[in-house]
Amino acid sequence: MEQPVKLNTTYRVLQGNCLELLRGSSINGIDFSFVDPPFNQGKDYRYFDDGQNQEKYWNWLKEILDELYKATVEGGAIYFMQREKNTEDLLRILSETGWTFQNLIIWKKKTSAVPSNFRFSKQYQIISFATKGRKPRVFNKLRTDPPLPPEYKYERSNGVYLTDVWDDIRELTSGYFAGDEAIRDEKGDRIHKQQSPIALLLRIILSSTSPGDTILDPFAGTGTTLVVAEQLKRNSVGIEIDPKYVKLIEKRLECIGKTDDVSKFYDYYRELCKTL
């Protein structure tokens, strides 16, 4: 049997402003980026004004996308998370900075919808997948084994390929379904309200990278991207402006705990061995 190649991967956690660090040119050869910025919706960030003029906000994100494009290898991928109401602006700045659009992923987060009296309630977030160049250098077609819908007659012996609608990953919330994964302080309060679920990063990283690739997260937050990358033998670079979160990321990576262990999701996928 072929022996797996032993990979010594590394991670780097940088404290600072991602735009300045990206301009500094020490970050290059990036195969993949996950971008989950503040959404400019009035949330409380210590080092970011989350209620600024929209034009300023989108110009700033465009500059970041431009720098990320330069730092990325040909065929490298970017996954950019945003609110659905910002789809138009996001697709515009991706295209203006040279990225090739591949998919608009609908992440239906299994949480309650945001109600409205004059339009349908909102229940999803978007993740735009784009590449440098026409085609991705890596794309692993993942298959999952979701429960059979009631109207289906037969089991699907090969599972189903993932589509651009993801409705099987729960957002980490403070309510009933908060679970153990959300990082909390001694009082039980969540330390970072925007912590992404490891299941989401697992899916994205497995789809668009190979072992040994280098992954960048310019808005690292609690470091979810790095924690998943490390377990999947991908190199990673995380940038976070708030020193409090930088410490949290370092601690999270020093000893990856049971709640962060991605292997519990492996059974849900088919033929994962090709991507691990």
Ligand SMILES: C[S@@+](CC[C@H](N)C(=O)[O-])C[C@H]1O[C@@H](n2cnc3c(N)ncnc32)[C@H](O)[C@@H]1O
């Ligand atoms: C939406 S959160 C990311 C959450 C992350 N996906 C996780 O799993 O924890 C955005 C993060 O970007 C950080 N941030 C804001 N402005 C930044 C900047 N200019 N450079 C780097 N980080 C920044 C915030 O402090 C915050 O932690």
